[in-house]
Amino acid sequence: MDKGILLNQDYKSWRYNRNFFSQAILSPKFVSEAPHLINKLFNELEGYWDKLYIKEEVINENRNKMDVSTWFNLFTNDVIITLLTGERSYTMAGYFNELSDDEKAERPSALIDETVKFVHAIRKHFLGLLIFQFVPPFLRHYFPYFKNKSDDILQNIEFINQRMDAIIKRRREEIENTPLDKPLSNDLLTSIITANTPRDINYNKIDDKEVTRPMTDSEIRVIIFDGIIAGTDTTANTISFIVYYLAHHPDVKRKMLNEIDRIFQDDKTRLITENDIHNLKYCEAIVKEVSRIFSVANSFSRCLEKPDEIGGYQWPADTIIRINIDAIHNNEEYWDEPEKFNPDRWMVEGFEPKKNSFIMFGGGLRVCPGRKLAMIELVCLMVLLFRKYDIDLIDKKAPLKTESSIITACTELLVEIKLRN
Numbered sequence: 001m002d003k004g005i006l007l008n009q010d011y012k013s014w015r016y017n018r019n020f021f022s023q024a025i026l027s028p029k030f031v032s033e034a035p036h037l038i039n040k041l042f043n044e045l046e047g048y049w050d051k052l053y054i055k056e057e058v059i060n061e062n063r064n065k066m067d068v069s070t071w072f073n074l075f076t077n078d079v080i081i082t083l084l085t086g087e088r089s090y091t092m093a094g095y096f097n098e099l100s101d102d103e104k105a106e107r108p109s110a111l112i113d114e115t116v117k118f119v120h121a122i123r124k125h126f127l128g129l130l131i132f133q134f135v136p137p138f139l140r141h142y143f144p145y146f147k148n149k150s151d152d153i154l155q156n157i158e159f160i161n162q163r164m165d166a167i168i169k170r171r172r173e174e175i176e177n178t179p180l181d182k183p184l185s186n187d188l189l190t191s192i193i194t195a196n197t198p199r200d201i202n203y204n205k206i207d208d209k210e211v212t213r214p215m216t217d218s219e220i221r222v223i224i225f226d227g228i229i230a231g232t233d234t235t236a237n238t239i240s241f242i243v244y245y246l247a248h249h250p251d252v253k254r255k256m257l258n259e260i261d262r263i264f265q266d267d268k269t270r271l272i273t274e275n276d277i278h279n280l281k282y283c284e285a286i287v288k289e290v291s292r293i294f295s296v297a298n299s300f301s302r303c304l305e306k307p308d309e310i311g312g313y314q315w316p317a318d319t320i321i322r323i324n325i326d327a328i329h330n331n332e333e334y335w336d337e338p339e340k341f342n343p344d345r346w347m348v349e350g351f352e353p354k355k356n357s358f359i360m361f362g363g364g365l366r367v368c369p370g371r372k373l374a375m376i377e378l379v380c381l382m383v384l385l386f387r388k389y390d391i392d393l394i395d396k397k398a399p400l401k402t403e404s405s406i407i408t409a410c411t412e413l414l415v416e417i418k419l420r421n
C-alpha cells in the first residue's frame with residue numbers, strides 16, 4: 001500500500017501525495033470555488049425537487065415525500081467529482097430521469113449515463129480494493145468465486161483508469177493552450193497538474209526536488225480517486241444525520257432558522273458567500289454537535305512505530321491501534337453531559353474541546369485534508385435546505401436507519417418537503 005493518500009502506508013510516498021492534495025484543496029481559489037459550485041448544483045437539485053415533490057398537485061395528492069438521504073448522496077457525488085476533476089457530473093439528473101415518468105432532465109442522456117457509470121465503477125472499485133486487501137492471492141487465483149470477482153474488479157479498474165486518463169489528458173491540453181496571463185479553472189485537478197510547474201505561483205519557492213517534482217498521470221489518478229471516495233459519503237451521511245437531529249430538536253431548529261434569517265434577511269435565493277459561512281456560527285455548532293454525538297466515521301487506525309505504553313499496557317512496535325471515535329466523543333472525562341445533544345456548548349465564548357477529544361476529522365499528521373471543504377459544504381447545505389423549505393420526518397418515532405462498516409451510513413431518511421412560509 002504505497003499509492004495515493006487514504007490507504008498509503010509508506011511515509012515518504014504518502015507525504016508526497018498528501019502535500020499536493022492539501023496544497024490544492026486548501027488553496028484560496030479552490031475554497032472560494034466551492035460555495036459557488038454548491039449554490040449552482042443545489043439550484044439544479046431544486047429544479048428536480050420542484051417537479052417531483054413541490055408542485056401543487058403533488059402536494060394535494062400527498063406525494064411530496066422522498067428519501068432525502070439518496071438525494072444527498074447524489075448531490076455530494078456531483079459536487080465532489082466536479083470540484084475535483086473540473087468535469088460536470090450528472091448523477092442527480094440520472095436519478096431524476098429514473099423517478100420522473102414524463103419529463104426528463106435537460107442534459108444529454110449519453111452524458112448522464114457516462115457519469116452514472118463512472119460513479120458506479122468508483123464505488124465498485126473501492127469495495128474491490130477491500131477484497132484485494134483481505135483475500136489472499138492464492139484464493140484469488142485458484143478459487144472460481146474469488147477469481148471471477150477479482151477479474152471483474154480488474155476490468156473495472158481498467159475502465160476507471162481509461163476515463164481518468166482521458167480527463168487528465170484533456171485538462172493538460174487545456175492548460176497548455178491557455179496563455180500564461182489567462183486564468184485557469186479552479187478545480188483540484190488543474191491545481192495538481194500545474195503544481196511545481198512554471199504555472200504555479202509558488203514555483204521556485206521550494207528547493208526540495210524530491211518533494212516538488214510534478215506528479216505523473218497515474219499518481220494524479222489515485223489521489224483524485226481517494227478524494228472522491230473520502231469526500232462523498234462522509235458529507236452526505238452527516239447532512240442526513242443533521243436533518244434527523246433537527247427534526248427531533250425543534251428548539252435547536254428554531255435557533256438555527258433565526259440565525260439563517262438574520263444573515264439572509266429573509267432572502268431565500270441569495271448566493272451564499274464565504275463571508276456568510278464564516279458568520280453562520282450556530283450552523284457550524286450544529287454540524288460539530290451532531291458529529292460529536294453521532295459521528296459518520298466510527299474509528300481510524302494508527303500503527304506504533306516503537307514499543308509504547310497506552311492505557312496502562314505495554315505494546316510492541318507495529319501494533320495497530322484502532323481509535324474509537326464514539327467512545328472519545330462520549331467520554332465524561334472530556335464532555336459535560338456527553339449524551340445530551342447541545343449545540344450551545346460550542347457557542348460559549350472561548351470554548352475549545354480538550355486536546356484530541358473532538359476527532360470527527362481524525363487528528364495529527366493524517367487529519368482529514370478535506371475538513372474545510374466538508375464544513376463549507378455542510379453549512380451551505382443547511383442554509384440552502386432550511387431557509388426555503390420546511391423539511392420534516394415522515395415518522396418521528398422511527399429510529400434513524402443506518403448501516404455501519406467503515407463509516408456509518410444512513411440507509412433511508414423519509415421526509416416530507418414543502419416551501420417554507
Ligand code: HEM
Pocket residue numbers: 005006007018080226227228230231232234235238296297300301359360361362363364365366367368369370371373374
Ligand atoms: C463530514 C465529512 C468528512 C468526515 C467526517 C471525514 C472524516 C475523516 C477521517 C476521520 C479521516 C481519518 C483521519 C485520521 O486518520 O486522522 C479522514 C481522512 C481523509 N479524508 Fe476526510 N472526512 C470528511 C470529508 C472529506 C472530504 C470532503 C474530503 C476531500 C474531498 C476528504 C478527504 C480525506 C482524505 C484524502 C483522507 C486521508 C488522509 C490521510 O490519510 O492522510 N474527507 N477523513
